[in-house]
Amino acid sequence: MSTMPNSSQFHSHQHHLLLVLPVILILVVVSPLLAAAAEAEAQGQQPMARPGCPDKCGNMSIPFPFREGFQVLCNHSSDSDPPRAFLAGSTRFKGSQIYSDSSWSSSLELVSISVATGEARVYAPIAYSCNTNRNESLFRDQHIDFSYTPFAVSATRNVLIAVGLEAEAQLIFSLFTYQTPFTCRAQDFDRTPLARNGSCKGLSCCEQTLPADQGSGRFSMLWVNPVHDHFIWETTPCSYGMLVDKSWYNFSTPDMYGDKTLLKRFPRGVPLALDFAAGDTWCPVEGQPLPPHYACVSGNSSCANVTIEIDSPGYVCKCWDNYTGNPYIAHGCQDIDECKFPEVYPCSNGGICKNRPGGYDCPCKFGMKDDGKGGACTDVFPPAAKQATVGVIGGILLMVILWFTVILRKEKKKTKEFYKKNGGPVLEKAKGIKIFKKGELKPILKNSNIIGKGGFGEVYKGLLDNKEVAIKKPINGSVRENEQFANEIIIQSQVIHKNIVRLIGCCLEVEAPMLVYEFISQGSLHDILHNKNNKAALNLDARLSIAAQSADGLAYMHSQANTRILHGDVKPANILLDDNFIAKISDFGISRLLARDEEHTASIIGDINYMDPVYLQEGLLTEKNDVYSFGVVILELISGRRAIHSENNSLVKSFLEVHKEQKKATELFDKEIAIAEDLELLDSLAGMAMECLSLDVDQRPTMMEVARQLHILGRFRKVQDV
Ligand SMILES: *[C@@H]1O[C@H](CO)[C@@H](O)[C@H](O)[C@H]1NC(C)=O
Ligand SMILES: *[C@@H]1O[C@H](CO)[C@@H](O)[C@H](O)[C@H]1NC(C)=O
Ligand SMILES: *[C@@H]1O[C@H](CO)[C@@H](O)[C@H](O)[C@H]1NC(C)=O
Ligand SMILES: *[C@@H]1O[C@H](CO)[C@@H](O)[C@H](O)[C@H]1NC(C)=O
Ligand SMILES: *[C@@H]1O[C@H](CO)[C@@H](O)[C@H](O)[C@H]1NC(C)=O
Ligand SMILES: *[C@@H]1O[C@H](CO)[C@@H](O)[C@H](O)[C@H]1NC(C)=O
Ligand SMILES: *[C@@H]1O[C@H](CO)[C@@H](O)[C@H](O)[C@H]1NC(C)=O
Ligand SMILES: *[C@@H]1O[C@H](CO)[C@@H](O)[C@H](O)[C@H]1NC(C)=O
Numbered sequence: 001m002s003t004m005p006n007s008s009q010f011h012s013h014q015h016h017l018l019l020v021l022p023v024i025l026i027l028v029v030v031s032p033l034l035a036a037a038a039e040a041e042a043q044g045q046q047p048m049a050r051p052g053c054p055d056k057c058g059n060m061s062i063p064f065p066f067r068e069g070f071q072v073l074c075n076h077s078s079d080s081d082p083p084r085a086f087l088a089g090s091t092r093f094k095g096s097q098i099y100s101d102s103s104w105s106s107s108l109e110l111v112s113i114s115v116a117t118g119e120a121r122v123y124a125p126i127a128y129s130c131n132t133n134r135n136e137s138l139f140r141d142q143h144i145d146f147s148y149t150p151f152a153v154s155a156t157r158n159v160l161i162a163v164g165l166e167a168e169a170q171l172i173f174s175l176f177t178y179q180t181p182f183t184c185r186a187q188d189f190d191r192t193p194l195a196r197n198g199s200c201k202g203l204s205c206c207e208q209t210l211p212a213d214q215g216s217g218r219f220s221m222l223w224v225n226p227v228h229d230h231f232i233w234e235t236t237p238c239s240y241g242m243l244v245d246k247s248w249y250n251f252s253t254p255d256m257y258g259d260k261t262l263l264k265r266f267p268r269g270v271p272l273a274l275d276f277a278a279g280d281t282w283c284p285v286e287g288q289p290l291p292p293h294y295a296c297v298s299g300n301s302s303c304a305n306v307t308i309e310i311d312s313p314g315y316v317c318k319c320w321d322n323y324t325g326n327p328y329i330a331h332g333c334q335d336i337d338e339c340k341f342p343e344v345y346p347c348s349n350g351g352i353c354k355n356r357p358g359g360y361d362c363p364c365k366f367g368m369k370d371d372g373k374g375g376a377c378t379d380v381f382p383p384a385a386k387q388a389t390v391g392v393i394g395g396i397l398l399m400v401i402l403w404f405t406v407i408l409r410k411e412k413k414k415t416k417e418f419y420k421k422n423g424g425p426v427l428e429k430a431k432g433i434k435i436f437k438k439g440e441l442k443p444i445l446k447n448s449n450i451i452g453k454g455g456f457g458e459v460y461k462g463l464l465d466n467k468e469v470a471i472k473k474p475i476n477g478s479v480r481e482n483e484q485f486a487n488e489i490i491i492q493s494q495v496i497h498k499n500i501v502r503l504i505g506c507c508l509e510v511e512a513p514m515l516v517y518e519f520i521s522q523g524s525l526h527d528i529l530h531n532k533n534n535k536a537a538l539n540l541d542a543r544l545s546i547a548a549q550s551a552d553g554l555a556y557m558h559s560q561a562n563t564r565i566l567h568g569d570v571k572p573a574n575i576l577l578d579d580n581f582i583a584k585i586s587d588f589g590i591s592r593l594l595a596r597d598e599e600h601t602a603s604i605i606g607d608i609n610y611m612d613p614v615y616l617q618e619g620l621l622t623e624k625n626d627v628y629s630f631g632v633v634i635l636e637l638i639s640g641r642r643a644i645h646s647e648n649n650s651l652v653k654s655f656l657e658v659h660k661e662q663k664k665a666t667e668l669f670d671k672e673i674a675i676a677e678d679l680e681l682l683d684s685l686a687g688m689a690m691e692c693l694s695l696d697v698d699q700r701p702t703m704m705e706v707a708r709q710l711h712i713l714g715r716f717r718k719v720q721d722v
Helices: 008-020 032-037 261-265 383-421 424-428 438-444 484-494 525-529 540-559 598-604 613-618 623-639 651-660 676-692 703-721
Strands: 070-075 084-090 108-114 119-124 127-131 137-140 142-145 151-153 158-163 167-172 182-186 205-209 219-224 238-245 270-276 301-305 315-319 323-325 333-335 354-356 359-361 368-370 377-379 434-436 450-454 457-464 467-474 503-507 514-518 575-577 583-585
Touching (some): 119 238, 127 219, 182 205, 238 261, 315 323, 383 424, 424 434, 424 484, 434 438, 434 514, 438 457, 438 467, 438 503, 484 503, 525 575, 540 575, 540 676, 540 703, 613 623, 623 703
Parallel strands (some): 167 238
Antiparallel strands (some): 070 084, 084 108, 119 270, 151 270, 158 238, 167 219, 301 315, 323 333, 467 514, 503 514, 575 583
């Protein structure tokens, strides 16, 4: 573990001391009793050692730089349980050793380490002198040498104690200069023990603080002068000398009687406070390069000069005030959460503790104010006024709360009723449809989010589950109140086709249930076709594919095996275009959800401009009504004109008249697309539209046929281009 130092200078100084004083070897004996005295560092949650380094020996905390920078040996042998830690030297201080007795080879056992205060404590041997008989005595001195180590015996935190009937303990604190020993003398002149337990005031026990100018010492030697007195050697044969942590030793009268009583009471020795330095230079001055192995690596920390021996430089690291932890490791110093320790960091009367980095505040509670001196909080209002105020406010509050409770309960009840009425229980069982809570949609239902208004009500755009959605909110009372609603929703949600706008979910907790659809970015064909700025995108190819895709969507609806779905309101405003100009049919089936007043059947449902006159007459919605409306859409696509149902300016009428006269409709085509090469195609489209508009319902093609026809036209055109 260690070897004899070879320094000749060291030896020569030792020499005269050895002459003056017999140095007696003291062995520190194992005692499990004192293990409990090993107090752990007041640790928080922060790590005390570097990652991967053990920071414990037994249950004693060994913070960095101990264990690594300063060697600590942890003895795990079976007869030291729990394991015990010994100071073994320092790698920072030139290969130093620690010597604690005349053999200069045993290490000192650690009691505790605190990097926060820069202190460590070790068990130090007790010096004694015992009479073996009337004429002779046996000595053992305390001899501690911290030369070339980061440690020194603290002069400020230890006291010198002598115990015995006529005990005189003497201490020297330097290896290099001869000094008058520092002495503490316990006397009991009458030889009648007047000593009292706990008191160490000169009677058989003496306690001395070391002089302030003493400074700590890397070397100390303590001895007790023998008392040769034939009257007392049998009852009180021993005198003791201790250099010990202040206020640790409590004198007890039995300590001075019998043979080596005190040694038996403290077999490991007594705790001795040590100062230590993290390095043997001064703190670096700002702007100067850091010394090698500079130890203060944590943020929130600073360096402090220490002189653990007179004239020799050193420094320690400290966490800033109000920070705690280990300044020797990265991120070691962390803010103290003072509010967790109200006994240590109290808040003045009335304040509420609020932690902040580097301290804490105690703002006053509501209704109180600071007294202006940082002291107690005082009431803003005088007590009487306060009581009255509290009464009134309390009363109002109570009423408001009651009122809210009533409202809330009513609201809740209503919500539940609506949910049930709108088919909630049925929809819960359906797959693929999400039922939204009122609260989920509420943030979206703002006027600024309105993107359209239609027969169904208002349409809002918003984000739900990170997806853009369009929410349709019907005008109260416009939705049919019947159990069919839920079924209708289920059917709609099952219609999944690339040319049909997808229904994602609904909200039933309101009087008129709201529907949530996928959001289609480019808006409706109506807006694009009739807005000059957008129209450029709509060449004949685009129009043809929009027509074909819309027809696909409608054909799919009509072909649904178990439940044929009719749209009932086919028009360009209900054909939406996505980013890729893919057409998607929207608003299908809405007509069936709307309340139908039997008398006004025709006038309410659908857009009159696209309405099949046959339906108007018969009032029965069939798939051929959708075909008719689609015919109008085709006309609108090829003419670029709005379909307006009026006596003289109807788009349908103009085309029908031309058709009746078996003329070509060239005049009616949109100038933007009516180029010579495309006239044939446009004629075909017009012809197809005429078939759709036939007043003989049976003459009309099905949507399936229309779709197929449109695809053939599209394919033909592509072949032509190539
Ligand atoms: C240390 O651990 C032992 C058991 O291993 C236990 O008896 C003792 O109380 C512990 N001491 C402290 C200070 O925690
Ligand atoms: C550990 O302690 C045992 C008994 O106390 C002792 O014999 C042994 O030498 C010690 N080991 C070290 C490495 O100090
Ligand atoms: C002690 O010294 C006295 C005289 O000085 C002598 O008579 C006595 O024998 C000595 N006792 C022992 C145990 O040596
Ligand atoms: C001091 O305390 C011890 C027990 O700890 C007791 O035996 C002794 O009598 C006490 N001494 C005085 C003077 O009270
Ligand atoms: C001495 O008394 C103090 C205060 O009562 C106590 O904290 C300390 O542990 C005692 N010392 C010993 C060695 O019992
Ligand atoms: C430490 O001491 C050195 C030398 O006396 C001095 O230059 C330096 O400013 C001191 N640093 C601090 C932090 O006190
Ligand atoms: C300083 O303390 C604050 C508050 O505890 C902590 O967040 C921060 O990480 C510390 N800085 C460093 C460099 O450790
Ligand atoms: C530490 O906190 C106390 C209480 O908040 C404050 O008075 C003191 O100024 C703080 N110290 C520093 C260095 O900020």
